[in-house]
Amino acid sequence: MMKPYPYMDKNAYPLPDSPYRAAGIGLRAKHYEDILEEKPDIGWIEVHPENYFGGGTHRRYLAKARELYPLSLHAVGLSLGSDQPVDEEHMRQFKELIDIFEPFQVSDHVSWSASGNAHLNDLLPLPYTKETLQRLCDNIERVQNYFGRKILVENPSTYVSFTTDEMSEYEFMNRIAEKAGCDVLLDINNIYVQSVNHGFDPNHYLDNIKPEFVREMHLAGHTEREFEDGTILVDTHNRPVRDEVWALYEHGVKRFGAVPTLIEWDGDIPALSELVAQSDKAQSFIDKHGKSEVLAHAAE
């Protein structure tokens, strides 16, 4: 039951509730006017719910965009991997948005950002141990119970790895999904970035993620950061998707099918047309290789 929100046009109902096209884009403030005016042919839009907490002008624009497109709420602030319970107020505000905007997907990351009273505002790395798995699953279950729905969790980009790991990241991702009953959001750029930073085969990673858990994929650009002892790839979301990542994505589409795929672009944001062109490119891989029955599961 949708909570009354006077700024959404009830005549627009039924709201578009699941993507008719798998590829979507992140909606950022710079494009509010453009997307409402141009109504580009994209499957869906994504926003970070934290930017819409409390109300105000952003929320009004989102309401107008939601009348046109299915929506994914992709959080960055739940801090699911912290060794402390998820913040109750954060969940309350998030749930308010879910009730208003009826997203087809709700997600956050396999990472942490809160420690004690400090929120570090980054997707920080976790050692892949049984203790971490338990803590993360406890928090995911708490969130899923509070929201009354399944969420997706995304594999992170990391720049360090741990001697204390008890399993690989792909094994960790599979076990989270099995244990917490959530789905997996596979960020293809993150896998590529990590494969370079930590030295592993990204295709091997993809081949070991269980397809039944994967309900969304992400694509983004990354940046090289040079140091005197080498180069680290940083997940910056401020440029087009690299060719190596497109190649990995093609492998992913073959394995996971036509799951909703997002073009993320958060810094040095280009014209809307460039984002849409990236989304069209993702769609072309899906049209070529994707199995369309998977897309229908996104709305379940």
Next chain:
Amino acid sequence: MRLSEFQESFKHTILEPDHLDNNMFRSTFRQDHGICLENRMKVYRNNIIRSLTDAAMAALPMTEKLVGREFLEQAMRAFVVNNLPSQGNLNLYGMEFPDFIRTYEPAANLPYLQDFTKLEWLWEAAYYAPDDLPLDPAELINIPEEDMPNLQFSFRQSFTQLESEYPLDEIVDFCRAEDQDNLQQLQSRGCKLMVYRPNLKVELRRLDDTEYLFLCALQDGQTIHETAEILAAHYPNADLTPLLQKHLQLGTFTSVEIRR
């Protein structure tokens, strides 16, 4: 090392990179592939400080124009390191920056900066304020004449007032102007302002002394009658009626009730 200890140490290292010398913490990281641990941690430190600095600076576009990006960024970085956010909602993160800048030594010769950054933050807060509707002036038509003196008004949630000994309004005009060669001609006077969001956009309005006092009294919960008395005590020639009409038209209020 337990997860809680690891996360506490990681946070500590972001704020004080020397903490990486702690052997127990250091030994949790793999160090056998390429780049050294110090450089890898620099990526996190940079991401965290950068993203928080950007988030807080986004509310201060006019201040950035005034003092330059480099100066503001340096000040904001110093603020961030000493004022990490306590929650994942960063929409109003940095609201304490005006108090910080007052004590920030490199800004000592920019005394207006505290009030000006405060004004920009009120602007940002109005942008994020919950949506509400303006009071329809027609609602007053049905109120009996004898109840009029006992009216109390509720203000829009985005509404705030600010008084400063600096000409903040002129500084705003300067920041918005195409030709920015005239800052040295600022008048040396204070100002009284109101900030609110009637619909999608935030508005800033200059207030004269009478209007400012009128709004202060009403916002303080005084009735029309009490407000008139306060105005008369300070400005014997003040006329409350046009002020009330003006703010009904502006949509300053969201509701009205009669105090019994």
